[in-house]
Amino acid sequence: MTATPRKPPPPPPSRKKPPVPGASGAPPRDPHLTQGEKDALALKALGLLNEQVQARIVHYKAELETSPELDAVTAQVVRELKEMQAAVGRSLPSREDPAKLEAAHVKTLSTLLGRVCAEGELITRNLSPIGRRVAKLFFESELHEKTKADKDKIIHHSEQGVYYVLQRYKHRIRTELEGFEYVDADIKESTLELLQKMERDLQVAFLSRRSPELNRVMTLFTTVLIDFFRLHLPPRLDQMAKVTIRGARTAHQDNGVSYKILPEGFQAFREAWERVLIQQMVSFCGDALMDHLEQSDEEVREETVKFFVDPHVYSETCEVVCGSLYDFLCLEGFLDLPVDWRVKLARGE
Helix, strand or coil: CCCCCCCCCCCCCCCCCCCCCCCCCCCCCCCCCCHHHHHHHHHHHHHHHHHHHHHHHHHHHCCCCHHHHHHHHHHHHHHHHHHHHHHHHHHHCCCCHHHHEEEEEEEEHHHHHHHHHHCCCHHHCHHHHHHHHHHHHHHHHHHCCCCCCCCCCCCCCCHHHHHHHHHHHHHHHHHHHCCCCCCCCHHHHHHHHHHHHHHHCCCHHHHHHHHHHHHHHHHHHHHHHHHHHHHCCCCHHCCHHHHHHHHHHHHHHCEECCCCCCCHHHHHHHHHHHHHHHHHHHHHHHHHHHHHHHHHHCCCCCCHHHHCCCCHHHHHHHHHHHHHHHHHHHCCCCCCCCCCCCHHHHHHH
């Protein structure tokens, strides 16, 4: 009987450009996001950002220690302040026309945004904290053996495969080790420590292999962010300021003033501004990063490309930038920040 000749294995696919998923034989899919995908991504990122901010507020307030005596003093001070505010309010003339207030808020906000974006200060001083947060997200995602679509990841490194298996069975292995008889407690402890060391060593070796690719793409992402704030945003800031102020209805606050936004209006202002910013960021940065990747000769995996269109990347980036922006607007006298609205961003990095 004649043996059937074996087919030679297919050549490995080229990875010079970011690969794009698609059915075999089907025309390649445009790697850029559609408008619907951008809208969905922006909505998810905005939801994550609100969750992050609220979690920090709760955590911050949970750490405050009070006493009945202090609460009583605080309540008395609050009552006196409200009485003073009411007395002052009765003596003030009628509030300004909301249309004039809105125009003043829009003009001031647009001017301040233009200054901080054109000078590049808003993004350049925040590149390091953004980089740390994105790197943390990246390595956390790499340590999971399944993607967010619940698919097993392709193994590219020996340390990666062994690490995933060890993670899957480490509790069983530890239980088995704890069930053995040992000559003394020191040997048992050193045995369990060896298991932890094996896990750490595999983790470090695997992540060190992924660092170079992250650094390459992060360099491109940094370039995209700088272009976004210094080139893309400035001609759109007037309209963004108008949409933000109208959406937040800051001109309709009681006792509103033309030169600043009061603490009571901060939450609405924050939500309106961050919605506009994330929409612009997703619309520009996703396509710009993909263009840079397509022009690069560096090898980039599909998983890495997908990571940089993850809503977590945009929510973390936006949180860092907006925290810095609100401090700037506060120092300029335009935005009154509530005392306990968030923990300092450095605490979460």
